[in-house]
Amino acid sequence: MSAIETSALTKSYRTGFWRMAEKCALQPLTLAVEEGEVFGYLGPNGAGKSTTLKLLMGLIFPSGGRAKILGMEIDDPRVKAQIGFLPEQPYFYDYLTARELLEYYARLSSVPARERRRRIEAVLSRVGLAEAAGVQLRKYSKGMLQRAGIAQAIVHEPRVVFLDEPMSGLDPIGRREVRDLIQQLKEEGKTVFFSTHILADAEALCDRVAVLHRGQLRGVEVVADLSRRMSGKVELVWQGSAAVPAIQALGAEIHATGETIRAVLAERQLDAALDALRGQGARLTSLTPVRVTLEEYFLERLESPPVRGAGLEVQELAGPPSSRGEGAR
Amino acid sequence: MKQIAVVATNTFREAVRDRVLYNLIVFALLLVGASLLVGVVSIGIERLVLINLGLTAIWLFGIVIAIFIGIGLVSKEIEKRTLYTVLSRPVRRWQFVFGKYCGLLGTLAVNTSCMAVGFFVALFCLTRHFQRADAWLLVAIYFVVLQFAIVTALALLFSSFSTSLESAVYAFLLFVIGTFSEDLRSFAQAAHGAVRVVATMAAYLVPNLAALNVILPVAHGQPLPGSLVLYNTLYAGLYSAAAIAGAVLILERRDLK
Amino acid sequence: MNRITAIFAAVLVVSLTAAGLVLQRIDRLRAAPAAEEALYLPSARVLKRISLGCDGLLADVYWTRAVQYFGGKHFQRARRYDSLAPLLEIATELDPHLVVAYQFGSIFLAQQPPEGAGQPEKAVSLVERGIRANPAEWRLYYNLAWIEYDRRNYAAASRAFERGAQVPGAPPAMGVMAATTAQHGGEMETARLLWTQIFNTTEDKTVRATAIKHLQALQVDEDIAHWETAVRAYRAVAGRYPETWSQLLLAGWRGHILDPTGRPYRLKPDGRIEVQDPDQLPFITRGLPPGRDAWGLTPEQRKAIQSVEPR
Numbered sequence: 001m002s003a004i005e006t007s008a009l010t011k012s013y014r015t016g017f018w019r020m021a022e023k024c025a026l027q028p029l030t031l032a033v034e035e036g037e038v039f040g041y042l043g044p045n046g047a048g049k050s051t052t053l054k055l056l057m058g059l060i061f062p063s064g065g066r067a068k069i070l071g072m073e074i075d076d077p078r079v080k081a082q083i084g085f086l087p088e089q090p091y092f093y094d095y096l097t098a099r100e101l102l103e104y105y106a107r108l109s110s111v112p113a114r115e116r117r118r119r120i121e122a123v124l125s126r127v128g129l130a131e132a133a134g135v136q137l138r139k140y141s142k143g144m145l146q147r148a149g150i151a152q153a154i155v156h157e158p159r160v161v162f163l164d165e166p167m168s169g170l171d172p173i174g175r176r177e178v179r180d181l182i183q184q185l186k187e188e189g190k191t192v193f194f195s196t197h198i199l200a201d202a203e204a205l206c207d208r209v210a211v212l213h214r215g216q217l218r219g220v221e222v223v224a225d226l227s228r229r230m231s232g233k234v235e236l237v238w239q240g241s242a243a244v245p246a247i248q249a250l251g252a253e254i255h256a257t258g259e260t261i262r263a264v265l266a267e268r269q270l271d272a273a274l275d276a277l278r279g280q281g282a283r284l285t286s287l288t289p290v291r292v293t294l295e296e297y298f299l300e301r302l303e304s305p306p307v308r309g310a311g312l313e314v315q316e317l318a319g320p321p322s323s324r325g326e327g328a329r
Numbered sequence: 330m331k332q333i334a335v336v337a338t339n340t341f342r343e344a345v346r347d348r349v350l351y352n353l354i355v356f357a358l359l360l361v362g363a364s365l366l367v368g369v370v371s372i373g374i375e376r377l378v379l380i381n382l383g384l385t386a387i388w389l390f391g392i393v394i395a396i397f398i399g400i401g402l403v404s405k406e407i408e409k410r411t412l413y414t415v416l417s418r419p420v421r422r423w424q425f426v427f428g429k430y431c432g433l434l435g436t437l438a439v440n441t442s443c444m445a446v447g448f449f450v451a452l453f454c455l456t457r458h459f460q461r462a463d464a465w466l467l468v469a470i471y472f473v474v475l476q477f478a479i480v481t482a483l484a485l486l487f488s489s490f491s492t493s494l495e496s497a498v499y500a501f502l503l504f505v506i507g508t509f510s511e512d513l514r515s516f517a518q519a520a521h522g523a524v525r526v527v528a529t530m531a532a533y534l535v536p537n538l539a540a541l542n543v544i545l546p547v548a549h550g551q552p553l554p555g556s557l558v559l560y561n562t563l564y565a566g567l568y569s570a571a572a573i574a575g576a577v578l579i580l581e582r583r584d585l586k
Numbered sequence: 587m588n589r590i591t592a593i594f595a596a597v598l599v600v601s602l603t604a605a606g607l608v609l610q611r612i613d614r615l616r617a618a619p620a621a622e623e624a625l626y627l628p629s630a631r632v633l634k635r636i637s638l639g640c641d642g643l644l645a646d647v648y649w650t651r652a653v654q655y656f657g658g659k660h661f662q663r664a665r666r667y668d669s670l671a672p673l674l675e676i677a678t679e680l681d682p683h684l685v686v687a688y689q690f691g692s693i694f695l696a697q698q699p700p701e702g703a704g705q706p707e708k709a710v711s712l713v714e715r716g717i718r719a720n721p722a723e724w725r726l727y728y729n730l731a732w733i734e735y736d737r738r739n740y741a742a743a744s745r746a747f748e749r750g751a752q753v754p755g756a757p758p759a760m761g762v763m764a765a766t767t768a769q770h771g772g773e774m775e776t777a778r779l780l781w782t783q784i785f786n787t788t789e790d791k792t793v794r795a796t797a798i799k800h801l802q803a804l805q806v807d808e809d810i811a812h813w814e815t816a817v818r819a820y821r822a823v824a825g826r827y828p829e830t831w832s833q834l835l836l837a838g839w840r841g842h843i844l845d846p847t848g849r850p851y852r853l854k855p856d857g858r859i860e861v862q863d864p865d866q867l868p869f870i871t872r873g874l875p876p877g878r879d880a881w882g883l884t885p886e887q888r889k890a891i892q893s894v895e896p897r
Binding site: 516554564577 | 601
């Protein structure tokens with residue numbers, strides 16, 4: 001059973017003054033996320049990432065298609081007990097303290113009374129808010145709010161955690177802390193689905209990523225596979241500008257800083273390049289194979305045509321389609 | 330049901346911390362001042378003026394609170410997106426609506442009770458003893474609370490689909506029309522043709538706050554028929570239920586962007 | 587979720603309908619409460635101050651209430667109209683130019699119950715206020731004159747007409763009325779003239795209806811007086827009272843046999859003429875069955891009115 005499954009999940013809005021024009025925010029999306037995965041949902045701003053998350057949370061209703069979480073339809077009330085959600089740029093009841101906030105949310109999630117106190121304190125220290133727990137949220141910095149947000153998403157120990165741009169607006173320390181938290185969640189066996197447009201974070205944390213652009217799924221890939229894939233290029237760094245023309249003739253990209261030259265060229269040209277350098281008496285500083293970065297994959301996927309559940313087994317979801325939202329706004 | 334209670338308690342807490350209860354202090358001072366002033370200015374009708382002033386103040390303060398907090402109940406949560414984290418939990422939208430309603434109505438009930446105590450204290454200071462007719466004052470206050478129930482439900486209804494400023498205007502307009510609803514019905518009876526049909530429909534849709542406004546007769550010691558209390562309670566309950574049901578229906582179908 | 591939608595839609599429809607039904611019950615319980623609240627308002631001036639500038643609208647509300655109040659109670663043949671004066675006072679305080687309210691008040695405050703509140707002094711003060719606020723409104727002098735006329739203060743009525751005749755734009759008839767009232771105060775023709783003029787100078791339906799009733803009553807009084815003369819003359823000749831109309835007609839007498847409502851007058855064996863249905867003809871002073879006064883009340887009923895506690 002996948003943690004998250006969608007089948008042709010679609011969302012379009014009626015816009016314009018008379019609500020005549022239809023704008024498609026999410027093209028039919030078919031995706032599956034396994035339990036225990038950290039799944040990165042990437043895309044530029046306006047790609048439809050938040051739309052997908054809101055559809056999964058039941059905040060907006062699909063125009064078509066279906067989705068399941070932990071094997072249950074998303075409108076099944078039992079689902080909500082197993083998931084946690086951190087919305088984008090969250091805002092909380094600022095008249096409450098962090099502790100009261102968590103108390104409120106824990107009660108709503110039906111955390112049993114005896115457990116509640118313990119879990120709240122545990123979560124508070126985990127996100128580093130133990131000292132500020134008695135302060136009203138209106139006095140919190142952005143980073144503290146974000147941490148409070150994560151706290152409320154995990155206080156009831158859900159199996160699947162959804163985070164919408166969890167690093168946005170954080171300073172590097174804050175981002176590091178959130179990254180560590182996500183790592184911890186993974187170690188606890190939780191499934192983490194988070195959307196971001198900061199590729200470095202995704203590269204560091206995710207098992208798999210999906211690329212979304214203009215409402216269309218452009219690709220899904222295992223991150224580890226990416227780095228293992230050699231791009232077939234090597235990078236040479238040496239001292240001495242004399243060899244530059246010869247290397248350039250081999251079709252390399254050259255970057256020069258004073259006497260230090262950096263060139264990237266195809267692997268098969270390596271021997272010819274080394275000969276050229278030796279011939280000029282240049283001193284070789286380093287020779288490194290270049291690996292595919294997530295950024296390259298990402299940019300490449302943005303240009304390519306959309307795919308349907310690439311690289312995955314697509315199972316047809318059984319049962320009647322989602323009861324609300326067929327053709328709805 | 331527990332979810333409703335949780336949301337209700339939170340709403341209550343929000344209202345309390347919203348410095349709303351400071352109006353209690355203002356009200357108390359107002360009453361004390363008024364009763365002193367009244368004793369100096371007008372002879373023979375101090376009790377009358379105090380009752381009119383006190384009950385009307387309780388009524389208007391409460392309506393203002395009901396409208397201004399009521400219209401933000403749902404719309405503010407949507408605007409500030411605090412609703413997202415609530416709905417990602419095992420809380421149904423209709424439970425959320427109920428909880429908000431109960432929270433605000435509870436706040437108003439507590440508020441009114443405190444004001445009522447203050448009022449009776451001021452009355453006692455003025456008249457030195459309670460008359461039997463004073464029991465009707467309690468009924469008048471109870472009717473005012475019923476008005477709050479209706480106005481809060483309407484504000485909640487508007488809140489589910491409209492932003493705060495417009496809602497406040499609509500809610501206030503409906504309140505004023507509702508206070509004159511009996512006149513609206515008389516007018517409808519005297520009209521003819523299409524105007525009569527439209528006016529009658531409007532007259533029945535508009536909340537009947539006129540029958541709940543018994544401050545004047547009660548101030549003069551007029552008794553009220555017991556069946557009126559029963560029917561008014563029934564009416565307030567039914568009308569509020571309708572408005573809340575409307576709010577639920579709207580919210581259940583709404584995309585929360 | 588469709589189940590939830592269905593449940594709440596049902597709740598909405600059912601509660602709204604039930605609320606409407608309960609509302610009808612409540613309305614029945616609160617017969618004329620809005621109107622009676624007027625009794626409790628400290629004063630019209632207070633209301634004006636707290637009306638926040640919506641004077642005109644509020645005046646209309648109170649005027650409407652006054653009309654509804656009177657209409658409703660009149661239908662029940664009420665004995666007291668305690669709230670009428672306060673309602674009219676408030677309406678005219680809020681809108682001093684509500685001429686129709688002064689006209690209405692002048693008649694229905696002055697007339698005796700059940701045709702009015704029986705408070706002629708209040709009627710006079712209302713109309714005087716109306717005159718002060720609307721000095722160019724010569725119509726109001728008709729109303730003032732009538733109140734005095736009805737109380738048989740013919741001199742005062744004549745003075746009212748004189749004042750009215752001074753108003754620029756007043757019709758010459760006012761001057762004539764001044765003279766007529768002074769000289770022929772108690773006569774039928776004067777009263778007829780007066781009521782015809784009142785009928786012509788008002789747009790209010792209720793006032794017009796009552797003017798017609800007064801004119802009908804005058805007609806009846808005239809007819810009955812005529813026939814009673816005829817009957818006495820007949821007896822002087824024939825030695826007995828006529829039993830049928832044809833007997834009178836054969837004797838050469840002419841006149842109206844039907845009253846203004848279309849019902850035939852009755853010849854009584856004791857020589858009196860009676861109207862068939864006195865309830866249809868308020869204000870008549872002749873042709874009433876014995877034991878009923880001019881307002882259709884028996885002495886016991888009249889006494890009952892005068893002893894009712896104010897409400």
